[in-house]
Amino acid sequence: MFRFIVKKAAFxxxxxxxxxxxxxxxxxxxxxxxxxxxxxxxxxxxxxMGGSSDVVVRExxxxxxxxxxxxxxxxxxxxxxxIINESIIEPLMYKSVLVDEQYDFKxxxxxxxxxxxxxxxxxxxxxxxNDAIDGxxxxxxxxxIDGANRGLIINCKGWDKxxxxxxxxxxxxxxxxxxxxxxxRTSTSLLRRKIKNPSLxxxxxxxxxxxxxxxxxxxxxxxxxxxxxxxxxxxxAAINIDSIxxxxxxxxxxxxxxxxxxxxxxxxxxxxxxxxxxxxxxVAIIVDGTPFVLTAPxxxxxxxxxxxxxxxxxYYMSLLRITRYIAYAITVMAPAIYVAVTTFHRELIPTDLLxxxxxxxxxxxxxxxxxxxxxxxxxxxxxxxxxxxxxxxGQALSIVGxxxxxxxxxxxxxxxxxxxxxxxxTAVSVFVIPSQADSAAILRLILLVLAATLGGFGIxxxxxxxxxxxxxxxxxxxxYLSPLVPFESADLKDTLIRAPLWLMTGRPKGMSRNDKKxxxxxxxxxxxxxxxxx
Amino acid sequence: xxxxxxxxCTMLITSAVMLNLSGCWDSxxxxxxxxxxxxxxxKATTPDDIEMTVQIANVxxxxxxxxxxxxxxxxxxxxxxxxxxFFNAKDTGPDVLSILHKLTHAYSRKLYFSHNDLIILGExxxxxxxxxxxxFFARSYEPRLTAYIFVAKGKAADVFDVxxxxxxxxxxxxxxLMNDPVGxxxxxxxxxxxxxxxxxxxxxxxxxxxxxxxxxxxxxxIYVSGLAVFKKDKLVxxxxxxxxxxxxxxxxxxxxxxxxxxxxxxxxxxxVTSSKGxxxxxxxxxxxxxxxxxxxxxxxxxxxxxxxxLAELKNAKLLKKATESVIKKExxxxxxxxxxxxxxxxxxxxxIYQRHAREWxxxxxxWDQIYKNIxxxxxxxVELVGSGRIAKPLSPEKE
Numbered sequence: 001m002f003r004f005i006v007k008k009a010a011f012x013x014x015x016x017x018x019x020x021x022x023x024x025x026x027x028x029x030x031x032x033x034x035x036x037x038x039x040x041x042x043x044x045x046x047x048x049m050g051g052s053s054d055v056v057v058r059e060x061x062x063x064x065x066x067x068x069x070x071x072x073x074x075x076x077x078x079x080x081x082x083i084i085n086e087s088i089i090e091p092l093m094y095k096s097v098l099v100d101e102q103y104d105f106k107x108x109x110x111x112x113x114x115x116x117x118x119x120x121x122x123x124x125x126x127x128x129x130n131d132a133i134d135g136x137x138x139x140x141x142x143x144x145i146d147g148a149n150r151g152l153i154i155n156c157k158g159w160d161k162x163x164x165x166x167x168x169x170x171x172x173x174x175x176x177x178x179x180x181x182x183x184x185r186t187s188t189s190l191l192r193r194k195i196k197n198p199s200l201x202x203x204x205x206x207x208x209x210x211x212x213x214x215x216x217x218x219x220x221x222x223x224x225x226x227x228x229x230x231x232x233x234x235x236x237a238a239i240n241i242d243s244i245x246x247x248x249x250x251x252x253x254x255x256x257x258x259x260x261x262x263x264x265x266x267x268x269x270x271x272x273x274x275x276x277x278x279x280x281x282x283v284a285i286i287v288d289g290t291p292f293v294l295t296a297p298x299x300x301x302x303x304x305x306x307x308x309x310x311x312x313x314x315y316y317m318s319l320l321r322i323t324r325y326i327a328y329a330i331t332v333m334a335p336a337i338y339v340a341v342t343t344f345h346r347e348l349i350p351t352d353l354l355x356x357x358x359x360x361x362x363x364x365x366x367x368x369x370x371x372x373x374x375x376x377x378x379x380x381x382x383x384x385x386x387x388x389x390x391x392x393x394g395q396a397l398s399i400v401g402x403x404x405x406x407x408x409x410x411x412x413x414x415x416x417x418x419x420x421x422x423x424x425x426t427a428v429s430v431f432v433i434p435s436q437a438d439s440a441a442i443l444r445l446i447l448l449v450l451a452a453t454l455g456g457f458g459i460x461x462x463x464x465x466x467x468x469x470x471x472x473x474x475x476x477x478x479x480y481l482s483p484l485v486p487f488e489s490a491d492l493k494d495t496l497i498r499a500p501l502w503l504m505t506g507r508p509k510g511m512s513r514n515d516k517k518x519x520x521x522x523x524x525x526x527x528x529x530x531x532x533x534x
Numbered sequence: 535x536x537x538x539x540x541x542x543c544t545m546l547i548t549s550a551v552m553l554n555l556s557g558c559w560d561s562x563x564x565x566x567x568x569x570x571x572x573x574x575x576x577k578a579t580t581p582d583d584i585e586m587t588v589q590i591a592n593v594x595x596x597x598x599x600x601x602x603x604x605x606x607x608x609x610x611x612x613x614x615x616x617x618x619x620f621f622n623a624k625d626t627g628p629d630v631l632s633i634l635h636k637l638t639h640a641y642s643r644k645l646y647f648s649h650n651d652l653i654i655l656g657e658x659x660x661x662x663x664x665x666x667x668x669x670f671f672a673r674s675y676e677p678r679l680t681a682y683i684f685v686a687k688g689k690a691a692d693v694f695d696v697x698x699x700x701x702x703x704x705x706x707x708x709x710x711l712m713n714d715p716v717g718x719x720x721x722x723x724x725x726x727x728x729x730x731x732x733x734x735x736x737x738x739x740x741x742x743x744x745x746x747x748x749x750x751x752x753x754x755x756i757y758v759s760g761l762a763v764f765k766k767d768k769l770v771x772x773x774x775x776x777x778x779x780x781x782x783x784x785x786x787x788x789x790x791x792x793x794x795x796x797x798x799x800x801x802x803x804x805x806v807t808s809s810k811g812x813x814x815x816x817x818x819x820x821x822x823x824x825x826x827x828x829x830x831x832x833x834x835x836x837x838x839x840x841x842x843x844l845a846e847l848k849n850a851k852l853l854k855k856a857t858e859s860v861i862k863k864e865x866x867x868x869x870x871x872x873x874x875x876x877x878x879x880x881x882x883x884x885x886i887y888q889r890h891a892r893e894w895x896x897x898x899x900x901w902d903q904i905y906k907n908i909x910x911x912x913x914x915x916v917e918l919v920g921s922g923r924i925a926k927p928l929s930p931e932k933e
Binding site: 342343344346347351352354355357358359361362363364367368452455 | 560561562563564565567569571591593594646648649651676678702706
């Protein structure tokens with residue numbers, strides 16, 4: 001059924017694309033070559049930019065007798081004016097005076113300027129208007145010289161950016177505290193600092209017709225499956241969208257099953273997590289303008305893994321890993337099981353507990369189902385309000401929430417105490433597995449409705465349906481439930497438990513098809529092997 | 535595309551209707567049920583009728599019980615509250631189901647039997663036959679076959695009027711009493727399913743522990759002892775506390791029960807940590823039947839009188855022999871008593887049927903006669919494994 005909706009949507013989408021194509025044709029006319037006449041070029045750019053106030057056009061003359069007129073075009077605020085002053089204008093104006101008086105400006109002399117006069121690290125050439133405009137829109141400076149039919153794009157990006165901070169969504173007790181930033185290059189540099197290896201590949205592309213957002217595909221050559229890289233590139237190239245403001249835009253365009261409640265592409269703001277993932281053979285997609293980096297393929301079990309699992313010693317972390325699975329089961333099933341058991345299968349409750357629960361439900365005007373829906377709704381409202389509220393008001397909210405839900409509702413006899421306990425544990429458990437929280441919330445509601453109509457039978461139907469659905473999902477060619485389904489015993493070392501690092505000799509089989517081994521042999525810690533021999 | 539859309543719409547609508555309109559046939563909120571914790575069945579004063587007492591947990595406290603009390607005046611049934619935690623609903627009728635129907639006229643909540651752990655049969659009703667009364671408890675899906683069953687000395691209804699000591703509900707207290715495996719060998723635990731097996735079998739007689747209300751310093755107290763013996767579905771006799779021990783040795787596993795053994799003029803107490811009985815029938819060449827009963831028990835010395843060191847190897851052997859003979863004697867006493875009652879409570883007949891089905895056909899018609907004179911070979915093996923924390927009796931050593 002979902003597929004039908006998706007098809008329908010795709011149809012509408014393609015219809016609107018046809019209209020877009022017509023507009024593109026108009027734009028093509030603007031993609032003409034730069035002319036040799038500087039005045040014409042400036043006029044053309046000014047018309048296209050529509051006289052925007054932040055576009056700075058600085059016209060000047062240089063060369064012997066100031067015979068050559070030139071223009072610098074840049075966006076105020078995007079470019080570093082210090083570099084423009086000291087590294088572009090200054091050498092051009094002062095050094096060019098020293099050039100021979102019979103200097104004749106030719107086409108190739110722009111090469112001379114590029115190679116000999118500009119003391120700036122990165123210079124590119126622009127042949128047509130589009131490249132030229134793109135150049136200064138991305139923060140560089142466009143230098144055009146009268147008599148040359150190409151411009152120079154000189155790198156002097158220098159806008160205000162946020163410092164590297166702590167990740168707000170994924171806090172850790174042990175491990176790196178740095179987080180990606182909105183600036184693409186800062187983000188890539190963070191990765192490069194973690195993996196100092198020539199095989200770390202970063203391929204850039206621009207996406208979004210209007211926004212022209214920089215997107216960077218990061219992977220390790222020889223480790224990531226070439227088919228996967230190809231697939232990622234193809235899907236990215238196929239994106240037909242005018243704007244990309246966050247990596248979520250891309251995620252929704254390239255994911256395998258857009259109609260599923262389960263995410264098949266992961267996201268994180270921690271460089272160490274991305275590094276670990278690309279070292280397992282995954283591909284990361286960094287999008288300019290957001291600290292959230294996408295990783296693919298994304299498997300179900302990844303929601304239960306955290307960076308800290310690998311930084312702490314393995315035994316307690318294995319216990320925590322199991323706890324996370326239990327917490328997920330609780331957060332998905334607890335309200336459904338409570339409703340099913342109290343309204344259908346009372347015989348399953350131990351007698352003494354039944355007395356207690358019956359006592360607590362005495363005089364409650366709502367059915368257990370209505371009760372749980374009200375409580376879940378209240379929780380979601382409180383949670384949402386907690387995120388949206390300005391910080392200083394947050395405390396007032398938690399007081400109201402705790403008082404209203406915890407105390408008043410129970411003492412007024414509106415909600416039973418067991419229900420408050422069930423919803424509380426459900427709500428708390430969600431935060432243990434943040435990356436699967438969105439699917440859990442929907443799944444919980446579906447199971448709750450099934451439990452209220454069909455009891456335990458309904459829960460079974462719901463869980464079986466979910467399992468079938470999960471087994472049918474794929475993320476970039478890797479089965480979503482792997483290594484559980486299809487079963488891969490070697491990869492179980494990092495699934496239900498987290499085995500000691502020295503035991504995990506292989507990379508996940510589904511991902512890395514080339515370089516499967518982390519190490520050739522099982523290498524126990526030094527102390528271990530010595531102790532064993534002597 | 536359109537056809538598919540139509541199909542999907544139909545499926546959506548039908549499933550939505552199915553889920554909502556069919557209703558939740560089994561769904562019931564906890565505050566619409568009355569949790570039954572015990573059922574008593576008695577013979578009513580009117581002929582052919584039975585009187586049923588239902589002990590219902592009053593989870594809502596005193597407030598609710600007063601409203602329940604007021605509702606009973608309109609019905610011909612009576613109810614007595616035994617405090618705020620439970621109340622007993624009573625009514626009479628020709629069978630259980632009709633009484634349950636009558637109770638719906640008096641009580642606002644549906645009686646819920648899945649947590650009923652206790653069925654007490656009145657002595658008078660038991661004598662007349664319990665088959666019809668127990669049909670509901672065996673057939674309906676709600677009552678559990680694991681509920682404990684008792685025969686009351688006197689009226690079953692009286693048992694439910696006793697105030698519990700520890701638990702909140704009388705029935706729960708009796709259930710706890712039977713749940714605990716540690717205790718006396720006299721205490722036989724019989725569940726509804728066991729009784730039903732007896733009712734279905736052609737030769738095996740069912741038993742059920744007896745329960746009575748004793749008066750102790752002005753306070754009513756429950757007391758469980760002895761066994762009621764059924765023949766078919768009628769109560770035919772009782773085994774005393776002593777006599778009921780033999781049944782337990784043969785039929786159930788004993789855990790942590792004390793046994794008194796006389797040895798050389800002194801008494802020793804043995805804690806039986808585990809015991810198991812096994813029945814093996816043998817048919818001799820001349821067609822006579824011999825039943826072999828094997829009992830293996832393990833225990834340790836718990837206490838003793840006198841100064842003889844029973845933990846000593848020589849004495850320990852004597853003690854073992856004495857224990858074996860005590861158990862053997864207890865079993866023999868029970869078998870003799872059942873011969874008198876003409877009730878095969880051990881299921882000897884069924885054991886022959888299971889092992890020697892062909893011969894059983896000829897034995898079955900005259901089984902009552904055969905049982906009276908059946909040869910039973912009792913073989914007891916006791917293993918004494920310890921002497922407690924002290925190795926010697928608390929007396930000066932003899933030189």
